[in-house]
Amino acid sequence: MTQNGDEGLPDTSATSMHRQSPESRALLERVLSYSRDRMAHNQPLDAPLSPEELATRIPQTITPDGLGGDKALRIFENTLAPSCISSDHPGFLSFIPNAATEAATMFDLVVSASSIYGGSWMEGAGAVYAENEVLRWLASEVGLPPGAGGVFAQGGTIGNLSALVAARHSAQAKRTASGRSLPSRWMIACSSEAHSSLRTAATVMDVDLLPVPVANDGQLTRKSLESALNAQPDGGANVFAVVATAGTTNLGLIDDLEGIGALAEERDLWFHIDGAYGLAGILVPELKPLFRGAERADSFIVDPHKWLFTPFDACALVYRDPSIAYRAHSQHAEYLDTLENDALWNPSDYSIQLTRRARGLPLWFSLATHGTKKYREAIAATAETAQAVSRVIRETPHLELVAEPTLSVVAFTRVGWSAEQYNHWSQKLLTSGVGFVTPSSHRGKPILRFAIINPLSTLDVLRPILDTLAD
Numbered sequence: 001m002t003q004n005g006d007e008g009l010p011d012t013s014a015t016s017m018h019r020q021s022p023e024s025r026a027l028l029e030r031v032l033s034y035s036r037d038r039m040a041h042n043q044p045l046d047a048p049l050s051p052e053e054l055a056t057r058i059p060q061t062i063t064p065d066g067l068g069g070d071k072a073l074r075i076f077e078n079t080l081a082p083s084c085i086s087s088d089h090p091g092f093l094s095f096i097p098n099a100a101t102e103a104a105t106m107f108d109l110v111v112s113a114s115s116i117y118g119g120s121w122m123e124g125a126g127a128v129y130a131e132n133e134v135l136r137w138l139a140s141e142v143g144l145p146p147g148a149g150g151v152f153a154q155g156g157t158i159g160n161l162s163a164l165v166a167a168r169h170s171a172q173a174k175r176t177a178s179g180r181s182l183p184s185r186w187m188i189a190c191s192s193e194a195h196s197s198l199r200t201a202a203t204v205m206d207v208d209l210l211p212v213p214v215a216n217d218g219q220l221t222r223k224s225l226e227s228a229l230n231a232q233p234d235g236g237a238n239v240f241a242v243v244a245t246a247g248t249t250n251l252g253l254i255d256d257l258e259g260i261g262a263l264a265e266e267r268d269l270w271f272h273i274d275g276a277y278g279l280a281g282i283l284v285p286e287l288k289p290l291f292r293g294a295e296r297a298d299s300f301i302v303d304p305h306k307w308l309f310t311p312f313d314a315c316a317l318v319y320r321d322p323s324i325a326y327r328a329h330s331q332h333a334e335y336l337d338t339l340e341n342d343a344l345w346n347p348s349d350y351s352i353q354l355t356r357r358a359r360g361l362p363l364w365f366s367l368a369t370h371g372t373k374k375y376r377e378a379i380a381a382t383a384e385t386a387q388a389v390s391r392v393i394r395e396t397p398h399l400e401l402v403a404e405p406t407l408s409v410v411a412f413t414r415v416g417w418s419a420e421q422y423n424h425w426s427q428k429l430l431t432s433g434v435g436f437v438t439p440s441s442h443r444g445k446p447i448l449r450f451a452i453i454n455p456l457s458t459l460d461v462l463r464p465i466l467d468t469l470a471d
């Protein structure tokens with residue numbers, strides 16, 4: 001009907017969405033201009049509206065004939081975006097904030113415009129090459145050997161799950177090869193303080209979780225792990241992996257990586273480190289000793305969208321021996337044969353996803369632009385801010401530290417406050433546009449926590465938030 005190439009193509013309604021027109025160019029300028037403004041770091045904190053409130057403020061947006069880009073963009077800009085909390089706002093201190101560098105954010109736009117299939121070398125060689133350079137750098141910082149490698153997966157939940165799937169596959173293969181029987185239920189050991197995504201992984205894998213109680217300091221030690229394993233009916237023979245957390249989300253605590261890693265080796269258990277938030281701290285020379293033993297890991301994750309300053313969403317998942325992960329994750333299908341029959345690096349072979357955005361490229365671009373030194377400095381600066389905040393808290397009679405900050409999470413209480421008072425204060429702080437600090441809990445008691453990963457969350461920003469806790 002038509003020839004290839006723009007000249008011969010009639011402007012039918014089927015092609016009109018894909019071909020550029022003066023109107024679409026104008027819309028592109030407005031979208032880029034919106035993005036430019038949004039990246040200026042002067043966005044308000046904003047707060048969510050209820051479904052009912054949103055329904056009264058915006059018309060039906062999905063219609064047979066479309067609203068036109070201008071109108072749709074206005075609805076986003078005026079109503080939808082302001083009803084999303086800006087997780088890069090310096091006052092955003094809940095959960096783990098997001099604080100992408102300008103370079104990383106701008107490159108996310110480039111990735112979006114580039115239509116790169118990041119699942120295979122054949123299609124995305126250049127992108128995969130650059131991503132792998134970043135993964136190798138992270139692996140060497142953690143102390144893994146040069147053969148280590150992996151993939152940028154979607155997030156820590158998928159990263160943990162993928163690593164544990166590889167771990168079980170490996171345990172199963174080893175037992176089968178040596179003629180031993182397989183346990184009726186496999187088990188993963190981790191600290192009772194470990195992230196909820198490990199329970200999710202266990203559920204998805206249909207294995208059990210062995211949450212090991214921790215001592216008062218919240219750290220999982222070799223000793224407690226050993227007694228928990230020994231207390232199992234079969235002495236822990238059905239455990240195939242142990243997960244240590246390097247930076248708990250709630251308090252930023254780091255498990256005894258050295259002791260746990262050594263025990264895992266003695267018992268031939270897969271040693272996985274969940275460093276989604278905290279492992280980035282290993283890049284700071286002063287913090288590095290806290291991560292002693294990390295080099296023993298069979299696999300680790302760290303989320304660049306947390307303390308490595310990239311936009312949502314990315315998880316660096318690295319294996320000591322990627323060939324093990326390959327055997328667990330490589331997908332086989334006739335239409336994939338051409339991808340399989342080469343020895344090249346296909347990222348889809350290392351996690352449970354096939355099609356993949358080249359989501360490591362924003363970090364690559366930012367690192368290539370700024371160099372690793374600036375990263376170390378920015379991470380160190382946020383850890384120093386956490387120390388400064390904890391000094392202010394120590395000097396304030398109505399505030400009490402829950403623990404000395406290990407990394408960049410400061411957990412504290414307002415003396416004498418009930419859960420209700422915390423909630424009321426938190427709501428008021430958000431609606432006033434000053435900060436977002438949701439109450440958390442520790443050993444059944446309500447606490448407040450500042451998760452400081454944004455270099456713009458300086459003491460000057462945080463002190464006024466502490467001041468509001470006076471009354």
Ligand SMILES: *Cc1c(COP(=O)(O)O)cnc(C)c1O
Nearest residue numbers: 155156157195197249274276277
């Ligand atoms: C955030 C976090 C996760 C989950 O990562 P997502 O990217 O949110 O899926 C897992 N473990 C720890 C320790 C985390 O802090």
